[in-house]
Amino acid sequence: MKPDLELYDYWPYEGRPKITWPNGAKVAFWVAPNIEFYELNPPVNPLRKAWPRPSPDVLMAGSRDYGNRAGHRRVMDVMDKYNVRGSVSLNIGLIDHHPELIEEAKERDWEFFSHGIYNTRYSYEMDEAQERAILEDSLESVMKATGQKLAGYLAPALTHTERTIDLLAEYGFLYSCDLFQDDMPQPINVKSGRLISMPYSLEINDIIVYNAYLGTPRRYGQMIKDQFDQLLVEGADCGTVMCIPLHAYAVGHPHRIKGFEDALEYITGHAKEDVWVATGREIAEYYYENYYDACAADIAARKGG
Amino acid sequence: MTLDKTYLEYPNRRQGMDHDLYDFSMLDRRKPISWPNGAKMAVWVSYALEYFPLDQPSKPFKVPGGMVTPYPDLRHYTTRDYGNRVGIQRIWEVLDKHGIKATAAVNSKVAERYPYLIDKINARGDEIIGHGVDMGKVHYGGMDDAEEQALIKESLGVLRKVSGQPVTGWWSPGKSESWNTGKHLTANGVEYSCDWGNDDMPYQMNEDAGNIWAMPHGDEVWDRTIIMDKKHNEEEFCEQVEDAFTVLNSETDQYGGRVLSIVLTPYIMGQHYRIKYLDKILGWIMSQDGVWSANGAEILSAFKEQA
Numbered sequence: 001m002k003p004d005l006e007l008y009d010y011w012p013y014e015g016r017p018k019i020t021w022p023n024g025a026k027v028a029f030w031v032a033p034n035i036e037f038y039e040l041n042p043p044v045n046p047l048r049k050a051w052p053r054p055s056p057d058v059l060m061a062g063s064r065d066y067g068n069r070a071g072h073r074r075v076m077d078v079m080d081k082y083n084v085r086g087s088v089s090l091n092i093g094l095i096d097h098h099p100e101l102i103e104e105a106k107e108r109d110w111e112f113f114s115h116g117i118y119n120t121r122y123s124y125e126m127d128e129a130q131e132r133a134i135l136e137d138s139l140e141s142v143m144k145a146t147g148q149k150l151a152g153y154l155a156p157a158l159t160h161t162e163r164t165i166d167l168l169a170e171y172g173f174l175y176s177c178d179l180f181q182d183d184m185p186q187p188i189n190v191k192s193g194r195l196i197s198m199p200y201s202l203e204i205n206d207i208i209v210y211n212a213y214l215g216t217p218r219r220y221g222q223m224i225k226d227q228f229d230q231l232l233v234e235g236a237d238c239g240t241v242m243c244i245p246l247h248a249y250a251v252g253h254p255h256r257i258k259g260f261e262d263a264l265e266y267i268t269g270h271a272k273e274d275v276w277v278a279t280g281r282e283i284a285e286y287y288y289e290n291y292y293d294a295c296a297a298d299i300a301a302r303k304g305g
Numbered sequence: 306m307t308l309d310k311t312y313l314e315y316p317n318r319r320q321g322m323d324h325d326l327y328d329f330s331m332l333d334r335r336k337p338i339s340w341p342n343g344a345k346m347a348v349w350v351s352y353a354l355e356y357f358p359l360d361q362p363s364k365p366f367k368v369p370g371g372m373v374t375p376y377p378d379l380r381h382y383t384t385r386d387y388g389n390r391v392g393i394q395r396i397w398e399v400l401d402k403h404g405i406k407a408t409a410a411v412n413s414k415v416a417e418r419y420p421y422l423i424d425k426i427n428a429r430g431d432e433i434i435g436h437g438v439d440m441g442k443v444h445y446g447g448m449d450d451a452e453e454q455a456l457i458k459e460s461l462g463v464l465r466k467v468s469g470q471p472v473t474g475w476w477s478p479g480k481s482e483s484w485n486t487g488k489h490l491t492a493n494g495v496e497y498s499c500d501w502g503n504d505d506m507p508y509q510m511n512e513d514a515g516n517i518w519a520m521p522h523g524d525e526v527w528d529r530t531i532i533m534d535k536k537h538n539e540e541e542f543c544e545q546v547e548d549a550f551t552v553l554n555s556e557t558d559q560y561g562g563r564v565l566s567i568v569l570t571p572y573i574m575g576q577h578y579r580i581k582y583l584d585k586i587l588g589w590i591m592s593q594d595g596v597w598s599a600n601g602a603e604i605l606s607a608f609k610e611q612a
Binding site for chain 2: 037039040041043045046052053054055056057058059062063064065066068069070072073074093096097098099100117118121125126127130133134210214216217218253254255256257258
């Protein structure tokens with residue numbers, strides 16, 4: 001183990017090269033529905049149990065399955081209503097299990113990014129060949145099912161190894177959602193190629209708000225609006241990114257969907273000169289084209305602050 | 306240490322579920338259902354009457370609501386018992402006020418210890434469903450099969466004998482099952498289970514699960530989950546009930562009748578400072594158009610006629 005994987009350099013928030021998003025927008029906004037498959041009886045990883053109870057953990061597995069059976073419709077309908085295309089954090093195995101959901105996302109020109117094969121298979125203790133196999137499976141399966149070349153990655157259940165981030169760059173991924181150090185994209189130090197960290201969120205992530213902060217559904221909507229207001233002000237100076245990560249098994253319940261809908265109505269009610277509604281890939285590509293070099297140079301010049 | 310190569314093998318990676326207990330089905334693609342008298346919303350109130358033994362084992366896991374402190378945990382034992390004495394009376398009075406007939410999930414140990422409660426339930430006309438023997442006896446994967454069969458027979462046998470009701474529904478203590486629970490339940494005359502919170506409507510499981518019907522009795526709009534686990538207050542619980550009703554009701558024009566399940570725990574929602582909020586929200590729901598107050602067996606029966 002190491003004290004720091006040195007994936008990125010310290011880079012103070014103040015005084016960075018100013019990013020202006022398309023149309024002069026101050027905030028690049030994206031929504032990332034996690035479309036996940038949790039196995040009822042997965043093999044055991046020595047460092048993390050999939051379920052708190054012996055299999056079959058019908059309470060937990062059933063609650064996850066709710067998202068695909070029922071909650072998905074509500075999340076997608078709200079996003080359709082406000083013309084927001086999703087960037088799907090996809091457990092790749094779901095392509096085989098539930099092609100219906102993949103088709104619906106494809107019809108809407110949503111982006112897919114990899115979230116591992118299953119949310120019940122963790123990266124801990126994987127050797128390099130195994131971790132490569134996950135990425136190769138992801139790339140091939142998504143290309144075959146959707147014609148998209150994967151651009152983004154979020155490790156399954158946020159389980160990583162020391163080599164995860166380097167491997168992403170080697171396989172040509174454009175962005176990683178695995179790092180939470182910033183509200184702006186940042187060039188990442190990788191052994192080969194290029195990679196950026198893309199602001200995702202473990203703050204206004206529905207699961208975190210409901211299960212860690214124990215927030216109410218209405219409070220969740222207010223938190224999203226408050227975050228947007230702050231990033232809009234700051235984005236006028238620097239250009240910020242805001243992501244709402246969702247799980248249909250959580251926000252897709254009838255007692256919860258309204259908070260999210262209210263927030264989406266509020267954000268998309270802003271002018272296009274304020275907010276650029278995009279996908280993860282679109283934000284990454286725009287960043288590489290216009291700002292990657294300037295930001296990398298600024299980081300190098302200010303190394304260590 | 307590295308992972309065995311089987312960790313990257315996916316023998317159940319195929320269309321549908323990764324097991325045979327039930328088939329995958331998207332809620333919005335199913336045939337619309339209509340409830341009796343043209344109702345749009347079936348409102349299913351259920352409450353649990355539970356016995357938490359002081360010497361309750363915490364293996365293989367601690368059941369929600371179970372004992373917390375070192376033995377004897379009189380603090381939690383008596384707090385739970387409060388529900389069976391005082392809290393349930395307040396809940397019944399609120400249900401009566403709004404003309405709601407409910408489903409009572411009863412540990413068979415409660416029926417043996419407090420037959421008064423069974424008489425009251427019968428007098429009200431509430432449905433009784435099996436809820437295991439007591440909260441110290443959970444069903445779980447890997448348990449001894451004969452032991453599980455004995456628990457199911459004991460629970461259903463006692464409840465049927467004491468209540469005279471057919472007892473065709475089931476809610477496992479802690480919503481925990483073994484791989485065989487469904488099969489044993491249907492072999493013992495149970496038609497529906499409340500354990501799988503994966504849908505908003507009833508659906509029938511497969512042979513591997515005894516062809517039991519899964520009812521939409523989630524662990525979400527449940528005072529225990531929202532107030533005890535999520536630490537929301539009673540007003541916030543009621544807001545969530547209201548929002549759930551509003552959203553489900555708004556879907557009925559497009560998708561047909563829906564079920565709102567409201568799950569109550571007498572030692573929680575039956576507290577003095579909480580009961581008025583329950584009164585208010587149930588009053589509001591029952592004043593809406595197109596609401597059918599029904600128990601689990603009635604909802605399933607109406608559903609099956611159209612399935």
